[in-house]
Amino acid sequence: MWESIINRIYRMKIGTRTAISYFAVIMVVLTFTTASILLLQYAKNIDIKIASNFSPVISAIKDYQLLIEESGRLSAEISIQANEAKTKRLIKIHQRLYTRQKSTLIGLCQEPGLSDIKKRIISVDKRFENTLKLQKQLIELMNADSAYRNPMKMLEAKTIKDRIDSEINKLKLVLSETTLQAISVFNKLDAQKFASYRTLSYLLLIMIIVIAILAAISILITNFTIIKPIKELNAILDEVGEGKIIQFQSDAPREDEIGDMISSAQKLVQGFKNKEQVANAIGKGDYDIKVPMLSRRDRLGKALSEMRDNLKLSKEKEAENIKSLEAYNVSLMKKNKQLEEFAYITSHDLKSPLRGINNLTEWIQEDMGEKLSEESNAYFNMLRGRAHRMEALINSILQYSRAEKTKENQETIASKSVVYEVLESLDLPENISILIDDALPNVTANKKDLTEVFKVFISNAIHHNKSIEPILNISAQQIGRMVTFCIADNGPGIPEEFHEKIFTIFQTLERRDEVENIGAGLAIGKKIIEGYGGKVWVKSEKGNGAKFYFEWPA
Amino acid sequence: MGDKMVNILLVEDDEIDVMNVKRAFKKNNVTNPLYVCNNGLEALQFLRGERDPSITENPQIILLDLNMPKMGGIEFLREIRKDEKLKKISVFIMTTSNEDKDKLDAYDLNVAGYILKPLSMERFIEAVSTLNNYWKLCEYPER
Numbered sequence: 001m002w003e004s005i006i007n008r009i010y011r012m013k014i015g016t017r018t019a020i021s022y023f024a025v026i027m028v029v030l031t032f033t034t035a036s037i038l039l040l041q042y043a044k045n046i047d048i049k050i051a052s053n054f055s056p057v058i059s060a061i062k063d064y065q066l067l068i069e070e071s072g073r074l075s076a077e078i079s080i081q082a083n084e085a086k087t088k089r090l091i092k093i094h095q096r097l098y099t100r101q102k103s104t105l106i107g108l109c110q111e112p113g114l115s116d117i118k119k120r121i122i123s124v125d126k127r128f129e130n131t132l133k134l135q136k137q138l139i140e141l142m143n144a145d146s147a148y149r150n151p152m153k154m155l156e157a158k159t160i161k162d163r164i165d166s167e168i169n170k171l172k173l174v175l176s177e178t179t180l181q182a183i184s185v186f187n188k189l190d191a192q193k194f195a196s197y198r199t200l201s202y203l204l205l206i207m208i209i210v211i212a213i214l215a216a217i218s219i220l221i222t223n224f225t226i227i228k229p230i231k232e233l234n235a236i237l238d239e240v241g242e243g244k245i246i247q248f249q250s251d252a253p254r255e256d257e258i259g260d261m262i263s264s265a266q267k268l269v270q271g272f273k274n275k276e277q278v279a280n281a282i283g284k285g286d287y288d289i290k291v292p293m294l295s296r297r298d299r300l301g302k303a304l305s306e307m308r309d310n311l312k313l314s315k316e317k318e319a320e321n322i323k324s325l326e327a328y329n330v331s332l333m334k335k336n337k338q339l340e341e342f343a344y345i346t347s348h349d350l351k352s353p354l355r356g357i358n359n360l361t362e363w364i365q366e367d368m369g370e371k372l373s374e375e376s377n378a379y380f381n382m383l384r385g386r387a388h389r390m391e392a393l394i395n396s397i398l399q400y401s402r403a404e405k406t407k408e409n410q411e412t413i414a415s416k417s418v419v420y421e422v423l424e425s426l427d428l429p430e431n432i433s434i435l436i437d438d439a440l441p442n443v444t445a446n447k448k449d450l451t452e453v454f455k456v457f458i459s460n461a462i463h464h465n466k467s468i469e470p471i472l473n474i475s476a477q478q479i480g481r482m483v484t485f486c487i488a489d490n491g492p493g494i495p496e497e498f499h500e501k502i503f504t505i506f507q508t509l510e511r512r513d514e515v516e517n518i519g520a521g522l523a524i525g526k527k528i529i530e531g532y533g534g535k536v537w538v539k540s541e542k543g544n545g546a547k548f549y550f551e552w553p554a
Numbered sequence: 555m556g557d558k559m560v561n562i563l564l565v566e567d568d569e570i571d572v573m574n575v576k577r578a579f580k581k582n583n584v585t586n587p588l589y590v591c592n593n594g595l596e597a598l599q600f601l602r603g604e605r606d607p608s609i610t611e612n613p614q615i616i617l618l619d620l621n622m623p624k625m626g627g628i629e630f631l632r633e634i635r636k637d638e639k640l641k642k643i644s645v646f647i648m649t650t651s652n653e654d655k656d657k658l659d660a661y662d663l664n665v666a667g668y669i670l671k672p673l674s675m676e677r678f679i680e681a682v683s684t685l686n687n688y689w690k691l692c693e694y695p696e697r
Contacts, residue, residue: 351650352650355671355673356568356570359574384674388673
């Protein structure tokens, strides 16, 4: 039942509902006001009735009673001694005054509430007829001549007078009763008036209560049907405002303004939801998804579809870039490989003709023997020397092209033992002093690579050292995940402008003939170290020795 | 071994290297019969008697270069190691290649030695002399 009422309410516009509730209140007020006015009128009528009837009736009864009493008094006096004036007065009462007074009284008692009194008056009147007859009899008796002299007649008069007295006494009794009755009738009316006033106050109280209840119901309904849904909607819109997208349903189908609001909000949220799905799909890479447009003015939709198009375009571009980058990478790797192969093959192919030249000069020298002049012999020796140098160069190229991080057999190696092994393999000058840091750490490496690097730096330090007491100092320091090794000598030192150049292949700082040095060692060492992610540098001044530093992963 | 000498086959494409070997043989007084082929393919034909029918006895020792046209040394080695008749022949590699890969491949195919060709004649003669002593020391199965 409650639900059907609510449904009926939901089908009405809020304006209609407000009008209905105002109308109801006005109707209630009008009803109660009308009732109050009627009640007031009623009380006033009673008042008027009392004012117009009560006093005249009471005084009329009194006058009536007085008239009857007077007639009794007159008849009593007449019965003792005849008196013409008094007799006349009595006759006057009989003939005019009494009748007039009686009809006045009965006229006053026409109200239905006074019918009892009227009946009593009529019965008193009937009884008074007897008195009237007796008084007439008395008047006749006393009017006869000298009746007062006749004791018989006087006695008779006295008897009549007594009878009249008792009759009148009885009437007096009845009349005073009647007066009392009239008073009680008016008291009753008065009570009715007060009752109507009481009813009026109850009515006012009821009206106030009814209006209060109506107001409470109206507030309750407003709260339930308007404020609550607005609050709920507000909470939802707040969350939507904060970016959370929740779908919701109205509890009951509504046709009012709140219903319109809810459906508008649903439309808004649905739009957001659709946009969110589309944006998600675009985010996941679906660039062909159709963006649902809410209307032609849907700017968010337009922005979204523009975003999708731009993303699609940039994605395609990116794919192209990646493709070309990949192709570039592949070609680079191919080129690198080719370069390596080229270095390898050329060095091989260069070696055999070189050996041929070398062999042929030897054979010529051998076959010619003594016939060859000393000068020519020297030339041939120089020729062979150059051939040997060329072989050394070719071997260096080969080694350099192969020098890089060896991916297999990486292990934890004690760098100290590697240093000792390298020192054992080299031809050391007899008077050299070698200082090795006792705490050379363990590093991660392929042993061959690390050995090669130490060999390069140590032999470099020894070969160039022309000091009378050569010193070699090997130390290390670990910072984080890198170990920095330092190989220091007390040799001639390297001027700063050459600090970079010495690491380039075939760059030496001395004449090639003077030192048996190809100039590939440091370049090979650098290539290996950089393959492990380390750096190489040198600190040196001319005449103060050189310190070579290189990093290696711990 | 007596006076019977083992035949030696030299597989070498470089003319000067051939001369070099011959000269070294002469210097060391090595008198074993020496046959020369210029690449792997030729050597294979020679060993299978398709080249010179007059030679009745196959060589028991081969001196093999690795970098050659038509058929390289490693390929040639694979071929003879697959051949029932030829797989017992001792092979010495004489090459300029100092590559680990070549060495590993060669030893996988059961070579008797891997010799790097030195640049100077002197050291080559020493090498051949050592080889000669080695051959003389070795016993070979009867045919």
